[in-house]
Amino acid sequence: MNYHIGVVEDDTNIQNIVSAYLKKEGFTITVSDSAEEAWQVWETGPPDMWILDIMLPGMDGYDFCKKIREESDVPIIIISAKDEEIDKILGIELGGDDYLTKPFSPRELVARVKRLFKRSNPVIQNTEQEKEKIKIDNLLIRKNDRRLFWIGQEIEVTSKEYDMLLLFAENVNRAFSREELLIKIWGDDYFGSDRAVDDLVKRIRKKLDDIQLETVWGYGYRLRSEEE
Structure with a gap:
């Protein structure tokens, strides 16, 4: 999703730096020099997030924040250049979700923007979590914490067993030669026998009863799934 961010800041230098960093990350940016100008933006094309300075000509950032809320x-x-605890508390109480004190790192601002979008949009968060899961028939792999489940039961596997199953699951129904598997699982500097592949497959089959990890005779192995 291409998020639209409204930046309310009267310092041209900060405007340019913040805009450049956020545009580089793919965000659409609208810059306003004052809260009054920003309110017109809100009424005509409301942003998905505001980055708001406190010290502004005319209406200050606190009042604008309260009005948006x-x-x-x-x-x-x-x-804000105000770094007193009372200023931060006031900003949060009036509806701010985060408070960053000047001078700040543009990279830190970008990180906070991404984190806030992720936290405020559970649909996106859930989608990203789903991307970290691979489900092939009775096999479920959770990539973010390297956990593996077979028919709903968590199975303890070694690092190599996990890596091989993940490779097969991400390339279901594709046949891999023993040489390919050696390189992808053990690395291209491995000089042992390709029997290591056969032994690893044998251990996986023993742990995951009835898994459709097929032998491609004279070539290698593949994970079969009729659902794909």
Whole structure:
């Protein structure tokens, strides 16, 4: 999703730096010099997030934040030269989701923007979590914590067993030669026998009863699935 971020900041240098870093990450940016100008942006093409300075000409950032909160829960990151605890507390109490003190690292701002979008959008968060799972018939692999389940039961596997099963699951129904498997699982600097592949497959079959890990005679192995 191409998120739209509104930046409310009257310092041209900060405007340019923040815009450049965020645009590089694929965000659409609208810059406003004042809260009054930003409110017009809100009414015509509301952003998905605000990055808001506190010290602004006219309406200050606190009042703008409060005004936005009366209409929306859109994420707001407050940036300010005020580093007193009371200022941070006030910013959060008025509806800010995060508070960054000037001077700040643009990379840190980008990281906070991404984290806030992820936290405020459970649909995206769930989608990303689903991408970390691979389900092939009775086999479930959770990539983020390298856990493996067979028919709903977690199975303890070695690092090499996990790596081979992940390779097969990500390339279901594709046949791999023994030489390919040696390189992909053991590395191209491995000088042992390809019998290591056969032994590893044998151990996997023993742990995962009835897994469709087929022998391709005279070539290698593949993980079969009729669902693919």
